[in-house]
Amino acid sequence: MAAVWSRIGRGAQLSLSLSLSRTFYDGASAASTLRSAAALSRARGQHASSLHSLAGRSAGHLLQPPSRGIVTTPARLHPASSAAVVAELSDAEARESEAVAAPPRQMPSLGPTRPGEKPRVVVLGTGWAACRLLKDVDTRAYDVVCVSPRNHMVFTPLLASTCVGTLEFRSVVEPVSRIQSALATRPGSYFFLASCTGVDTKAHEVYCEAASSDGQLPCHPYRFKVAYDKLVIASGAEPLTFNIKGVQEHAIFLREVSHAQEIRRKLLANLMLAENPGLSAEEKERLLHCVVVGGGPTGVEFSGELSDFITRDVRQRYAHVKDYVKITLIEANEILSSFDIGLRQYATNHLSKYGVNLVRGIVKEVKATEITLSDGTRVPYGLLVWSTGVGPSEFVRSLHLPKSPGGRVGVDEWLRVPTAPDVFALGDCAGFLEGTGKPVLPALAQVAEREGRYLARLLGRIAAQNGGKAHCAGKADLGEPFVYKHIGSMASVGRYKALVDLRENKDAKGVSMAGFLSWLMWRSAYLTRVVSWRNRFYVAVNWGTTLVFGRDNTRIG
Known part of the structure; x- marks a missing residue:
């Protein structure tokens, strides 16, 4: 037992030194740590003088009020501060040490506002x-x-x-x-x-x-x-997966910049990997098959952008494998269901004309290299983008x-x-x-x-x-309640074409148009909606650069 108390005393001193070295602790935490360690040392009759000496040197800069209303984290909440002690003691010794002093926990916080402060x-x-x-x-x-x-x-x-x-x-x-x-x-x-x-x-x-x-x-x-x-x-x-097996593991969503980066990396990697010698035609077709699930605006716009990229850039820079590239858009019902029926038909014809294969079906299961539809059809793929709405x-x-x-x-x-x-x-x-x-x-x-x-x-x-x-x-008098009035919908379908539907809802009457003029309206509207002038400048420059020099196909990461 003497050896146990000696090691606990050393552990308490080491824990105290580690705790006091963290300058973000509040005064109450430091005092609590000092009291606990001193109790351990008095129980064994050792280290008391060194503890009081260390406290005298450190209390001056530790016992300060927290700044800006933030209550900082006591040392006892950070496992890292006592890791050395835990490693040194056996299980029995650790349990005996914990029984000596177990102060209440306190979570770091930004506390309530005080009288006189802004809410x-x-x-x-x-x-x-x-x-x-x-x-x-x-x-x-x-x-x-x-x-x-x-x-x-x-x-x-x-x-x-x-x-x-x-x-x-x-x-x-x-x-x-x-x-x-x-x-x-x-x-x-x-x-x-x-x-x-x-x-x-x-x-x-x-x-x-x-x-x-x-x-x-x-x-x-x-x-x-x-x-x-x-x-x-x-x-x-978050994206809706409808609890379909394999979606979370194998599909890529399109909600965040990280998703777009992952799609770009995989798309360019597949194009380069398909040029490796020894691959069969069947494997090249699978590797370069891009499948998009979901026929809403996001899925349609991505399919249109991908079609443009393949038509203009892939055929010039990946000539060896250009004939293997294929795009399939899978939708359970009709694409762009919230748009005017005439616009839906225009989008269907336009996408089909420029290489997008439209498939009506429901995905039943997703695997690493293929998806299975509800009718049993198997669709091999190299890139799967999932865009079926959010929940x-x-x-x-x-x-x-x-x-x-x-x-x-x-x-x-x-x-x-x-x-x-x-x-x-x-x-x-x-x-x-x-x-x-x-x-x-x-x-x-x-x-x-x-x-x-x-x-x-x-x-x-x-x-x-x-x-x-x-x-x-x-x-308080809250005034008028919130009222939403729909101002219309837009979607690009690629090749300098877009859809503009200015109806208040899908059953109302209003202006609907498609084509090049709609594409100009689409670009102008989104350019003005970009948050800052800096990003508006970036977007305009990027569009101009792409028009003159083509898209950047550099794969980084």
Whole structure:
């Protein structure tokens, strides 16, 4: 036992030294660590003088108030700080050591706002809805905290163009710090690179987990909590797979820049691999067969971009294998079902004319090199892109909040979440409750952007009336409820052709057109909708470069 106490004493001193070396601990944590280690040493009668000496040297710079309202992580929460002690002690010794002192745990946090401070709006996400809200919110009235696993917004309508080199990836992303500079400059506003894992609506707190840090943070996963006065859930949606076996493992989605990069790498790799000697014609055909599942705007636009790339660039730069390249678009019903019937027929004829094989069917199973349709047809492929719409994410499904038809977070006419004071939801993750009498809005960028603009005005109205602190929105005059009016839809089909449908809905009458003029309208509309002038310049230059010199076919990574 004497040897055990001696090793525990050494372990306590080592643990204390490691703990005190981390300058981000708060004063309470340091004091607790000192008390625990001193108790261990007194029990054995050793090391007390060295502990008090070390405490005297370190307490001066450790016992300082946390800055900007952030409560830092106590040493006891970081397994790395005691790893050396655990490695040194046996299991029996470790259990005896833990029985001596087991202080209560405390999660690092950004605490509640204090009287006299601005109320805090916490925004979950960096999609269309969240970024429009961040851009328009009045930072004179609110501090803003954004929590998201990505630090940028993706201009999704042009994402398909990056897959084949028409546009560069940087041209379709906008850092959130440019959209709302307060996140980088204001003392009470932050951007946290993290995912939200839970919401406590009673305590007005969200629980977060930092994005992968490659071991740079004290522990993994690194968890913390953020208090809010107003919470906006705009975390987006995830691709629908319909629980089809193999989709998650083998298909590539087209929602993020990382997806576009993966598609580009695989497409170019397959083109180069197909030129290797010894491959049979059958294997070359499989390797160069690009299959797109989903006939919505994303699937159609990607098929059109891919057709252009093959027609103009592949035939010039991969002449040895150009005749093996094939594109198949699989859709269960009719492509572009929300568009005018005449436009749907135009798109069908145009895609078929330029090499896109349209197949009507339902995917039953996906394997590494082939997919199986419901009628038993097997379709071998080298690249599979999945674009069948979006649905509620796992995070949204886990929230104990009212749900709309389809499983989104349920909201009322003012985008508030009933039964959860000071909580709002918008974008692809939100939908009107049945009691409102309003239909669930489509998962479109224009819907999300308008919701973000509306909520920014609503929050400003609340702040002007009663300050915007927690539990005050119920007393405010919220004004007019949110009303969405569809302004139309556009889709490019390749070869300088596009569709423009300006009807309010699929059953209404209105202007519908297709062709080169529609393509000019499509490009002009999206060029003006790009968030910043910098990215508008990038997009215009990329389009001009592609027109003159062709697409870049460099494979990096």
